[in-house]
Amino acid sequence: PKAGRAVLKLLRTDHAPQGVAHMLRHHVALARACEDPDLEGTIASMVGEEGLGVFVRSFLLAADDRKLARFLRGPAVAPLIASQVLRCDPHAAAALVTGRYREALADVVARLFSRPHMGAWGARLVAVPGTEAWVATFCQDPRGAAFARQVLLSKGYADWVEKFLRHEDGKAFVMRLLQQPGMTRFVTWLNHDYAMCRWFAEIAARETTIDFIMDMLMTPGLDRLITSLLLRPGNSASLKTILEHWVRAERSLGKVISSWAERPRAAKGLARLVISPGFLDGVVLQRLLLQPGLAKVVVEAMLLLGARGLRETVLPLAVTTLATAASITSVEALGVFEGLDTDLGAFLGEVGSVDMFADGAMAILAIVLST
Numbered sequence: 001p002k003a004g005r006a007v008l009k010l011l012r013t014d015h016a017p018q019g020v021a022h023m024l025r026h027h028v029a030l031a032r033a034c035e036d037p038d039l040e041g042t043i044a045s046m047v048g049e050e051g052l053g054v055f056v057r058s059f060l061l062a063a064d065d066r067k068l069a070r071f072l073r074g075p076a077v078a079p080l081i082a083s084q085v086l087r088c089d090p091h092a093a094a095a096l097v098t099g100r101y102r103e104a105l106a107d108v109v110a111r112l113f114s115r116p117h118m119g120a121w122g123a124r125l126v127a128v129p130g131t132e133a134w135v136a137t138f139c140q141d142p143r144g145a146a147f148a149r150q151v152l153l154s155k156g157y158a159d160w161v162e163k164f165l166r167h168e169d170g171k172a173f174v175m176r177l178l179q180q181p182g183m184t185r186f187v188t189w190l191n192h193d194y195a196m197c198r199w200f201a202e203i204a205a206r207e208t209t210i211d212f213i214m215d216m217l218m219t220p221g222l223d224r225l226i227t228s229l230l231l232r233p234g235n236s237a238s239l240k241t242i243l244e245h246w247v248r249a250e251r252s253l254g255k256v257i258s259s260w261a262e263r264p265r266a267a268k269g270l271a272r273l274v275i276s277p278g279f280l281d282g283v284v285l286q287r288l289l290l291q292p293g294l295a296k297v298v299v300e301a302m303l304l305l306g307a308r309g310l311r312e313t314v315l316p317l318a319v320t321t322l323a324t325a326a327s328i329t330s331v332e333a334l335g336v337f338e339g340l341d342t343d344l345g346a347f348l349g350e351v352g353s354v355d356m357f358a359d360g361a362m363a364i365l366a367i368v369l370s371t
Contacts, residue, residue, distance in 0.1 A: 003042050012051040017058035024067035031074025040080060047087040053096045060108050061101075069115035078121055082128035090137040094144035102147050110154030119163025119170070126173035136180035145186060153195055162208045171212055175219060184229045191238035200238070201245040205256045210263070217269030223276040231278060236287035240294055247301045254309050261313045270317075271325035 010016060023030065033039065046052050060068075071077065085093075097105050112118065125131070138144040151157060164170040177183060190196045203209050216222045229235060246253040260266045273279055288294070305314060 005045075007042070008046045008049055008052065011046075011055045017055055017062045020059055021062040021064070024063060024071055027067055027071035027074075030071055031077055034074055034076040034080050040083060043080075043084050044087060047084055048089070048092075053088075053092060057096050057101060057105065061104060063108075065108065065112045066115065069112055069118060072112075073117055073121055078124040079128055082125050082131055086128070086130050086134055088134075090134055090144065091141050094138055094141040094147065097147040098143040102150055106147060106150035106154050109151050110157045110160075113160040114156045119160055120167060122160070122164050123167035123170040123173070127169040132173055132176040132180055135177060136183050136186075139186045140182045145189060148186075149190060149193065149196065152190075153199060158199065158203045161203060162206055165208050165212045171215060174212070175216060175222065178222075179225060184225075184232060187229060188232045188235055191235050194241065197238045197241040198245055198249075201242040202250075204242065205246065205250070205252050205259075207259060210256075210259050214263060214265050214269050217272055218265060223272045223279075226273060227276045227279045227283060230283045231287065236283070236291055239288060240291045240297065243294075243301065244297055247297055247304055251304060253301055254305050254313070257305070257309075257313050257317070261317045266317065267320040267324045268328075270321040271328055274321065274325040275329055 011020075072081075113122065126135075139148050165174070178187070191200075204213070216226070230239070243253075246256060260270075302310065
């Protein structure tokens with residue numbers, strides 16, 4: 001405790017942030033010092049004391065992100081930081097990143113995470129139990145929510161998210177985070193922002209993200225979470241915005257659907273979503289298909305995909321998804337074994353008449369885009 005008070009007194013001085021930032025040139029020695037088992041208790045004695053949060057903020061603004069990233073990659077640093085963050089009040093942390101500091105700190109975070117190996121570091125950080133509850137509380141504070149949005153929209157941050165989702169700890173964290181109380185409100189708030197809709201559209205088209213969404217759909221209970229999220233007012237309009245971006249801005253819809261169709265688990269994952277209570281009647285029929293201007297966007301999408309794209313990707317995926325949904329429903333109703341495999345190759349070979357294209361395209365576009 002005495003050591004903690006002495007260090008805290010030093011950190012409260014005017015030039016302490018710059019001085020500690022200069023010490024990062026000794027990042028190897030500093031990272032090794034984090035392995036000291038007594039250090040955690042010393043830092044814990046300072047957490048919550050007046051002045052420490054201001055020091056951390058000033059230090060981040062003063063530090064060289066290259067040297068800081070090297071320090072953070074030390075094996076003992078991530079769990080040490082996580083343990084101390086969990087001792088902090090999320091609302092107090094949100095108060096430190098607001099006002100004139102929001103944009104500058106968001107830029108620091110984006111530049112820091114653009115450094116090599118920081119995706120793996122972030123996954124190690126959030127592997128500490130309890131981080132998802134802390135982050136959820138932070139994001140539900142209006143100041144924390146505004147900062148989170150600023151970080152997400154920072155240049156290059158989407159690339160870090162993609163690297164983060166390549167790690168099992170990163171994917172598990174996001175799934176736990178989305179199930180925290182109040183997070184559906186936060187996601188809905190983000191969806192009301194046009195810039196965030198474009199951000200979601202861009203990252204949702206990436207291969208790593210598609211794999212992650214597939215994992216979510218195959219995780220028991222998350223299909224219902226997705227459905228409840230899509231039923232919240234405003235989220236259907238954001239789906240239409242995402243579709244417009246794929247069709248009109250990037251013209252990448254064909255690539256997105258092809259990526260889904262190439263994955264063996266796609267039909268089963270989408271089928272689980274289709275049979276989720278409230279998805280077809282609530283999300284698709286009452287929300288998504290009633291969006292003004294959706295029909296025009298769908299027509300443009302069909303023209304963009306072309307007859308070959310509809311025949312080779314959209315229609316087979318739609319038919320397989322609906323057939324798998326029917327199989328899962330039958331299996332659950334009869335109480336028989338799970339994992340029923342259905343061979344639809346012969347049937348799909350016979351499906352190809354032009355008059356079926358419109359219905360098949362509309363069905364699969366509604367399913368994929370709602371996901």
